[in-house]
Amino acid sequence: MDEQKPSIDFTFLDSMLRVSKGNPKFVTVSVGRFLKSVDQYNSEIQEFRQTEDREALKQKSHKFISSCSVVGAMHIIDICHLLSRKSDDQDKKAIEVWLDDLNTEIAKVTEILNDYLSKLTATA
Secondary structure, eight states, X not given: OOSOOOSOOHHHHHHHHHHTTTOHHHHHHHHHHHHHHHHHHHHHHHTHHHHOOHHHHHHHHHHHHHHHHHHTOHHHHHHXXXXXXXXXXXXXXXXXXXXXXXXXXXXXXXXXHHXXXXXXXXXX
């Protein structure tokens, strides 16, 4: 990855608020769904460490991208693009570095989104 994108592009969340006419419920539900599903997605992607199934890794990484797009998790999207498009060209060690990066980024995004939800619901 050349230039790292931000963990969260808040324009996505701001757009959701605009579409919902300032009603935070739509945003809290959407972000809440992401937060509830992120561990499952990550667990499925991390299975590569045991199975070394590159095809499953590509499919599961690609599937995660759409969920990340809803909340603007841009850096996770970049990592998933690498995993889904370039994993055939890499050795296992390189892929494991991306998987480690994914774990780190998911922890950051989860913290950022939980903080965002706290502030959003406090002002509602």
